[in-house]
Amino acid sequence: MSTQPLTPSLPSISVIVPVCGRRSELRPLYAQYKAGIEAVGLPFEFIFVIDGDRTDASRALEELLNDGEDLTVISLTRSFGEAAALMAGFERAQGSVIVTLPAYHQIESQDIPKLVAALGSSDMAIGYRSPRYGNLFDRMRRSAFHGLVNFVTGARLQDLGCGARAMRRQVFEEMDLYGDQHRFMAILATRLGFRVSEVAMRQSPKDRLQRVYRPKEYAHHVLDLFSIFFLVRFTKRPLRFFGMLGAATFGIGAAIIAFLSVQRLFFDEKLADRPALLLGALLVVLGMQVFALGLLGELIIFTHARGMKDYRVQEVIQYPDQYPGTVTSSVDVTDVEPGEGRNSEIRHTAPPAMTA
Numbered sequence: 001m002s003t004q005p006l007t008p009s010l011p012s013i014s015v016i017v018p019v020c021g022r023r024s025e026l027r028p029l030y031a032q033y034k035a036g037i038e039a040v041g042l043p044f045e046f047i048f049v050i051d052g053d054r055t056d057a058s059r060a061l062e063e064l065l066n067d068g069e070d071l072t073v074i075s076l077t078r079s080f081g082e083a084a085a086l087m088a089g090f091e092r093a094q095g096s097v098i099v100t101l102p103a104y105h106q107i108e109s110q111d112i113p114k115l116v117a118a119l120g121s122s123d124m125a126i127g128y129r130s131p132r133y134g135n136l137f138d139r140m141r142r143s144a145f146h147g148l149v150n151f152v153t154g155a156r157l158q159d160l161g162c163g164a165r166a167m168r169r170q171v172f173e174e175m176d177l178y179g180d181q182h183r184f185m186a187i188l189a190t191r192l193g194f195r196v197s198e199v200a201m202r203q204s205p206k207d208r209l210q211r212v213y214r215p216k217e218y219a220h221h222v223l224d225l226f227s228i229f230f231l232v233r234f235t236k237r238p239l240r241f242f243g244m245l246g247a248a249t250f251g252i253g254a255a256i257i258a259f260l261s262v263q264r265l266f267f268d269e270k271l272a273d274r275p276a277l278l279l280g281a282l283l284v285v286l287g288m289q290v291f292a293l294g295l296l297g298e299l300i301i302f303t304h305a306r307g308m309k310d311y312r313v314q315e316v317i318q319y320p321d322q323y324p325g326t327v328t329s330s331v332d333v334t335d336v337e338p339g340e341g342r343n344s345e346i347r348h349t350a351p352p353a354m355t356a
Helices: 026-038 055-066 082-091 109-120 136-153 169-173 181-191 215-234 238-266 275-303
Strands: 013-019 044-050 071-075 097-100 124-129 165-168 196-201
Touching: 013 026, 013 082, 026 044, 026 055, 026 109, 044 055, 044 082, 055 071, 082 181, 097 109, 097 169, 109 124, 109 165, 109 196, 124 181, 136 181, 136 215, 165 169, 165 181, 181 196, 181 215, 215 238, 238 275
Parallel strands: 013 044, 013 097, 044 071, 124 196
Antiparallel strands: 097 165, 124 165
């Protein structure tokens, strides 16, 4: 009689904690996060991603490993940013549910089960701190930023700076993060057709750091917002963006040339030494080039259109006897296998039998 070694069951929840510039003492933070995840009642794993050379963080995590804590520690060769750290953690995650948590005290860990439970009716749940601490200037700055984001993207989000998120594995599999786009994960998920919900989470009393942003950081945030605006609105319709920009540029240049032409023909104004003529010609040529760039983008999108899916099916309802052999099933959050990806299907339909 042969005995086979027991293989440990795969975790249902993978918790990814990117350790970047701002961080708290990881030992007490891990203890709080672990207690919050244990309250969910499902198998879990912790993955800490150290972004660059963080000696104190590495030492604290090594102590946790020596104490017998079951966690995974990933160290990047240099600082690549929080988005890259999240992607590195996801590549090694095994759970069907992905939870991201900040490496500092931001939310109360007792609210983590509420965040995971929100996946019963959505594909991604993001936390927002309520009530929110901060002085008048901080509230005005946050309101202005979120108002601009909501106006540009059409989203209605309250706290993009909250690092507590829970999502089905498929959301992360279909999302490509780079730069500082981790702040806009909910907007990118909405663009991909996933259902996104917000969950109120109590802000940690220790999350009262008064941060002072330099003008450079504000400029970076504006540029990130512009890139998200383009990705959300014009990724699959580049001609609408470049076409409008090119048409406006061409129109201004044509108006200048028309004005100068009227002056020359009817008022005998000389065009020599008139910089406006060169400016008008430059704008006309530039507008035509920008418009052509949009056409080129449309051609690229057209050639790849067959492999692009611009929709997501939530539910299929039909008379069960219409196609014999149809099998419909619903997938719960904990039923999704770790290996399932963007090509997995919930509903499988056998073709109807052919009759002579």
